[in-house]
Every structure is written in C-alpha cells, then in structure tokens.
Amino acid sequence: MKIIIYLYNGITMLDAIGPYEVLRNMPDAEVYFVAEKTGEIKADSGFIDLNVKYSIDDMKSADVLIIPGSTIAFVKEMKNEKVLRWIKEVDKTTKWTTSVCTGSMILASAGLQIF
Template identity: 45%
Template sequence: MTNSTTRRALLRGTVATAALAAAGTATQGGAAHAGAAAAGAAHAGGADGEQRDGGAGPEIGILLYDGYSLLDPTGPAEVLSRLPGAHVTMIAERRGPVRTDTGDVAVLAERSIAEIDRLDVLLVPGGGNRGTIAAMRNKELLSWIRRIDRHSRWTTSVCTGTLVLAAAGLLKGRQATTYWASADYLRSEFGVTYLPQRYVRSGKIITAAGVSAGLDMALYLASQIAGETTAKAIQLAVEYDPQPPFDAGNAAEADPQLKELALRLLAESQV
C-alpha cells in the first residue's frame, strides 16, 4: 500500500458533531438509579431467552488512537456502559489523554494495550485520514487487535475502524460496512464485500457505518448481550429518538456537490 494511493483512496476523515447529554433532578436521578439497580438484580436472562453468565456483565474495551473521531467511541460507550454489570474501559497504546481528529477534545485512556489481554467486546473506532492510516500501519496495534479477537465474544468497529480491522486481517471473506467514502477502498484493497447498511454482522464481527451509526450498532449489540427488552430500555434511557432537521444523511441519495462539500468540511476540520 503506497502512501499516495492510500491518501487518494482513503476517506479524509470523519468528524463527530453530536454528543449525548442528560439532565434531571436529584430525586429523579435517585429513582432512576434505584430502578436500574433493581432491574439489574432481577435480570437473570435476556428477553430473547439468552442466559446470562452468572449475572456478570461483559468486559468492554474501546480502543483509542491519535486522530479518532469523537462520537465513534463515546456514542457506543454511552449505550454499552448501561448494560447490567458492564465494565467499559478506554484503551490506548499508552495510558493518558488521546486527542480526536480535530485536536479539540481528548478522552482519557485508563489502560494501555500491554495491560489488556482479554475482552468480551472490542470496539475499534474510525478517525481522520491521518489517524486511520497510522492505525492501519501500526504493527503493534494490529497485533494486539488480533490477539484480543482470538478470545473476544464480539469484535466491532465504527466508521473507518472497519479499515483497521481489515488491516489486521479480520475481515477476509466477510461482509462489512464502513463510512460511505471508504467503501471502494475497502472493497479494492481488502476484498471485503461492502454492504451499504447502518451496521453489518458477520459472525462475531459487527461493523458500523459512519460515526452516528455506532449508536445503532451498539444498541444491536446490547440486544445480543442482554436481550431486546434491555436494549430498548437503554435506548429510552438515553432518549435516542433521532429526528434530524434534514433528510441528508444517506450517501446513496446525496448529490455529488453535497458529498464534495461534506468531505471538504471534514478535511478542513482536522489537524
């Protein structure tokens, strides 16, 4: 893979433009906490009949690398951290703050990859052109992803994180999705069957399309881990009821001028 080829073919990044927020009175917060605790204590199996493992929740690790897109890890973290008994950890090559593709925000990685050798769920986010390319070429990072995948129950990605999974050799012969502008690259460089869907499951691997699709993927994953009813309750808890002011989020329906502007805005916002 040449540098010039990669930079021509690979998406020039993604950007997170939304964040979840919640507010409530102390009384409401206490009641919600008590209700969640009671629900967790009573929950012995998923609504779909799946039996939980002795009541213990999943260990979920979210990889951070310099230049990731903010909503890619934080959106799914908001959803998955609400699973009964779940433990979500941000992980990077080294402990400490890791900056996004815009350089404006940093998220704290509490563990390094050297400290983590087993996870129930691994999530690899996407990022800007610089961050994604660097992650795809980082042999230590790719080796760690492969090691974790050998024992994970689920291996997942958001946006151009799919390209990182592909670079690690995990998508050979599989169907997957990614950010719309990276679809041709995913097909031509890695021979992956691209499906233009919000998320795609292929065995234990679930890939999500661009940025906001990570929320949809996380809710689907929550249903597989804890049952549909719990996943629906989490969706209500975070009030995920998207009603955007514009019908402009589907690349298949966008005109070339809007696509060009979208990619230019992304590129100009990144460092």
C-alpha cells in the first residue's frame, strides 16, 4: 500500500509523524514524505527539520494521501495552486484522502469534500 504524507514548511510535526508511526507498521505499507520540492522542511516549532526526498512531481498516485495541519502555514498552502492541482490529481487514485487538523482546510481549498 502506497501512502503519501505531504509536508510543507511550518507543519505541526506531530500531524505528520503520528500517522507515519502508525501506518509504517502495516503489512506491505510504503510510506513516502512528499513536498512541493525536495529538501528541508521546517516544523512550526522551529526545533525539527526533515529532509524530504520526493517532490510532488515524483509522486502521481497513492492508495492513501495524508495532509497534515499547522498553526498558520496551512493558509499559504491553501493558496498554492500547484499543490492544490496535485492534491486533486492524486485524490483520483486514492482509496483514502485524509487530513489532520487544519490540513482539512487545504483539502477544502483543493475542492475536495470533507466528511
């Protein structure tokens, strides 16, 4: 099962790492951290950085797509047309597209219905 966790500068790390820690233990799970561009992603706390190896240009499909939240950085992501288009395209391939906390606002900005 291919699982993508989308990362962006200013995310709340728990919103990404929490799902990762649970889902990585599923049989046959392949979890990928993906960002708009490869490289360093900074947490909203300023204490943790992650080096992301995959960009949205590298990943076009998934079984599960997770969009983490943030304290305020989600507002910028809600306006990022390239990312919103990518979310809509990946969503067409997923069994589950989901979010944590304010990540739901990003999904709503992409035009996805939130349940």
